Amino acid sequence: MKNTGEYIVAVAGQPNSGKSTVFNMLTGARQFIANYPGVTVEKKIGIYNYKDQKIKLVDLPGTYSLTSYSLEERVARNFLIDEKPDLILNIVDASNLERHLNLTFQLLEMGLPMIIALNMIDVSQNRGFKIDLEKLSEELGVSVLPTVAKKGRGKDDLKLLIYDACNNKESYQNDFMIDYGETMENILTELEDKIAADNRFAGHLPRWMAVKLLAGDPEVRTMFSGN
Numbered sequence: 073m074k075n076t077g078e079y080i081v082a083v084a085g086q087p088n089s090g091k092s093t094v095f096n097m098l099t100g101a102r103q104f105i106a107n108y109p110g111v112t113v114e115k116k117i118g119i120y121n122y123k124d125q126k127i128k129l130v131d132l133p134g135t136y137s138l139t140s141y142s143l144e145e146r147v148a149r150n151f152l153i154d155e156k157p158d159l160i161l162n163i164v165d166a167s168n169l170e171r172h173l174n175l176t177f178q179l180l181e182m183g184l185p186m187i188i189a190l191n192m193i194d195v196s197q198n199r200g201f202k203i204d205l206e207k208l209s210e211e212l213g214v215s216v217l218p219t220v221a222k223k224g225r226g227k228d229d230l231k232l233l234i235y236d237a238c239n240n241k242e243s244y245q246n247d248f249m250i251d252y253g254e255t256m257e258n259i260l261t262e263l264e265d266k267i268a269a270d271n272r273f274a275g276h277l278p279r280w281m282a283v284k285l286l287a288g289d290p291e292v293r294t295m296f297s298g299n
């Protein structure tokens with residue numbers, strides 16, 4: 073594992089979930105803009121120090137899923153695959169929980185350490201929603217922290233959680249797995265074995281590749297056919 077004295081945290085979430093607001097809340101003024109390799113999509117990077125640690129946040133483009141059909145989705149997912157950040161900070165809009173969990177499941181399938189900031193708790197409460205945080209966290213196998221980023225609420229707890237997660241990655245590495253049913257699972261297992269045995273795909277998560285392959289993902293298909 074790299075230990076360069078700084079941790080890289082990818083801020084991922086659907087559009088309008090409050091990613092940038094959380095990003096600003098955590099990093100304040102220490103921000104700069106870069107680009108992702110080969111594309112013009114803006115890469116917003118922010119830095120803050122916490123205790124003895126330097127934390128580098130990357131504000132990923134907002135996407136509804138992680139297929140490879142749009143540039144933003146490709147950028148977000150390639151960042152996760154290529155850079156293997158120390159942690160994914162998934163921003164979820166508590167007032168649209170069901171819709172936002174779609175991306176959460178896809179992020180979980182990438183097999184990286186992850187935590188969730190359940191943002192917009194104020195909006196969710198105003199709508200009369202009561203979210204059982206413990207149950208949500210238990211079902212997903214991920215730590216869930218409520219935030220109201222617009223008002224700075226949850227900032228200190230979130231910094232502490234990020235610090236803890238970066239320093240104890242194994243405990244934040246989830247083993248979440250969608251069960252696609254017997255027929256699909258049989259095919260997936262076969263594919264996973266083939267992928268795991270193929271050194272072209274070293275460093276890739278076999279399960280993730282197998283799922284994407286079955287879904288007809290163009291990028292993964294190209295990788296597989298070797299073109």
Ligand SMILES: Nc1nc2c(ncn2[C@@H]2O[C@H](COP(=O)(O)OP(=O)(O)OP(=O)(O)O)[C@@H](O)[C@H]2O)c(=O)[nH]1
Nearest residue numbers: 087088089090091092093134191192219220221222
């Ligand atoms: N009420 C409320 N509003 C929030 C909260 N967090 C963010 N917002 C507002 O929600 C809107 C969207 O926030 P952004 O931070 O821009 O969301 P984003 O995820 O970065 O959006 P994209 O970059 O377009 O994907 C802004 O108007 C924020 O001020 C919150 O916890 N509560």
Ligand SMILES: [Mg+2]
Nearest residue numbers: 091092093134
């Ligand atoms: Mg934003």
